[in-house]
Amino acid sequence: MKRNLVAALGGLFAFGLAATAQAQEVDAIVKKLRDTNTITMGIRETLYPYGFLDNDKKPSGYSVEFCQRIIEDIKAELKLPDLKVKYVPVSIQNRQALVANGTVDLECGGTVNTFGRNKQVDFSSVSYVSSSQLLVLKNSGITKYEDLNGKIVAVATGGSSEPDLKKLIAEKGLNIRIQNVDDHAAALISVETRRADAYFSDNGAFYSLIRQSKNPDALTIVGTEYGYAPQGFMVPKLNPTILWIVNHAMAKMFKSGEAETLFNKWFGPFGAQVSPKLKAAWATQSYAE
Known part of the structure; x- marks a missing residue:
């Protein structure tokens, strides 16, 4: 009797895991972009110089420009040249949850990559080291x-x-x-x-x-x-295609010097330079084609 009960419970547990896996569709972002022709970018509105609203109330800053460049690669790779960008304000309190539940496709602020956060979301390559x-x-x-x-x-x-x-x-x-x-x-x-x-x-x-x-x-x-506090851009889990495009785009920026030019634009006026730790992170993630 006990063995039958254990077997039955085991079967229900396995069924539950299978149902959960099916509910979390792989590459859901790609499907969403094709269906809506819109990508949602999570932005900070007061975190200068990472993300903020400029005098015209338009999103601007280091992380925003970084992600705008990444989105150009998303358009090219997915053949969605007219893909629109919807900016969604996020805060320290809600940014991770909005990515985890799929409200935000690509969060572009100043979020530190930690093992704890990786339980709920995936992170891009290192964009900045604080x-x-x-x-x-x-x-x-x-x-x-x-x-x-x-x-x-x-x-x-x-x-x-x-x-x-x-x-x-x-x-x-x-x-x-x-x-x-x-x-x-x-x-x-x-x-x-x-x-x-x-x-x-x-x-x-x-x-x-x-x-x-x-x-x-x-x-x-x-x-x-x-x-050492490496920052990156968050994406929902189980989206390997988007994560690959994001990391590939960033690697191209690291290798071409585009990332350093962007850094100098936003942090240079404060006397900051790309630190040895950030240079090392960029070099490590500059994989060969």
Whole structure:
């Protein structure tokens, strides 16, 4: 009796798995693009310079342009020359869910690729590598981490940079007073009013802070990059054709120098250059034809 029950339950379990697999259609995006002649691009509206709305309220930025270039390859590979682009605003809170449920075909923001996120979505090749650095006033005299001895360093409570700062302090034996802040905006005020000597955080956030500062020329980013947070573009799972086109298009951009030109356009004005880690990621993903 027990054996029959176990066998029956096993059969139901196997049937459930099969039904689930059938429900998740492979290459659903390709079918959707052919049926609707429209691709949905998930964009950030205030994340400068990755994605934001320009003065004409049009999507712009590094990640947006990167994906617009990718979509040209999607048009060519799928023979859909008139494919339209529908821009869908996404946030930190909903971006992954909107990709996972198929609302967004290609998310183009500044999302860090993690094993946890890969359970729900797939990621493209590396578009950008962010790391922790210091945002300081140019006249602060701080150019490296060793200059922080005896200084006050702001860090966002609960962020990934908080444990990194503690690790950095231990590694270098620094004598630092930590000032916890709620968010990036509070940290900017703290640095500008000299209540903190530096802000330790993901350098990807610094560009937007400098841009919104009342005196952007007074700020600079210093310190070697600490940590490794590779970013990419998210697509729904079980879409190998689209993922191949995305990665192939990106590889062509890496090899031709187009990706570096795009980087220099958006990050160059802040004095940023393609980092060794980003160059290494691009080289690794520049597969032969």
